[in-house]
Amino acid sequence: MGRGRHRGRSQRKHFKESRENVWKRPRTDPTVDASDNAVADKPSWEPILTDNPNFEEYYKEQGLVRAEEWDVFMEILRKPLPAAFRVNSNSQFCDDIISILENDFVKSLQAEAIEGGELExxxxxxxxxxxxxxxxxxxxxxxxxxKTLERYPFH
Structure with missing residues (x-):
């Protein structure tokens, strides 16, 4: 009985030693240096492109939206989506989080929204x-x- 366990362990050991890790490269690898320079030249975040002629052509051909409403339709599609989140009801802090949201968080954002002209x-x-x-x-x-949201741990 003991032989099977010992043999398997030996096989796993040799398997790990003989296999090359394709994901780890040494730092002296010239391809890594070239890619680092390419990454340094590019900004870390680029805005999402909202213009796609193929998308527009496809949906125009579908006839889902009338021609006179097309510009309004595309304008609405280009707006960023609002954020939604859920509080975990099983959390020990659930009641505290909801209390903070309903009282402090909402009031501070509503005061700022009134100043900025945002409705809700x-x-x-x-x-x-x-x-x-x-x-x-x-x-x-x-x-x-x-700035107002920085003091809250929700973001």
Whole structure:
């Protein structure tokens, strides 16, 4: 009985030793240096392109939207999606998080929204039970960069 266990262990050891790791390259590899320079030249984040002639041509041919409404349709598609999030009801901090959202968080954003002209910054989704899901007019990018949101651990 003991032989089978010992043999398997030996086989695994030799398997690992004989196999080349294709994902790890030494730092002296010239292809790594070239790619590092290419990455340094490019910005780390590029805005998403919202113009796609093939997309527009395809949907124009489908006839889903009338010609006079096409520009409005495309304008709406180019807007960033709003952010939505859900509070985990099984968390020990669930009640605390909802309390912070309903009181401090919403009030600070609403005060700022009134100044900025935004109608409603954040609100609970009415169809989700116990105010555990929330909807924001901010995009994910705006939430990450927002000064008021920096003091909250939600982003």
């Amino acid at each position: 910054a954040i609100k609970p989704l009415p169809w989700y039970p116990k105010n555990l899901a929330w909807h924001s007019n901010f995009s994910r990018k705006q939430i990450r960069k927002h």
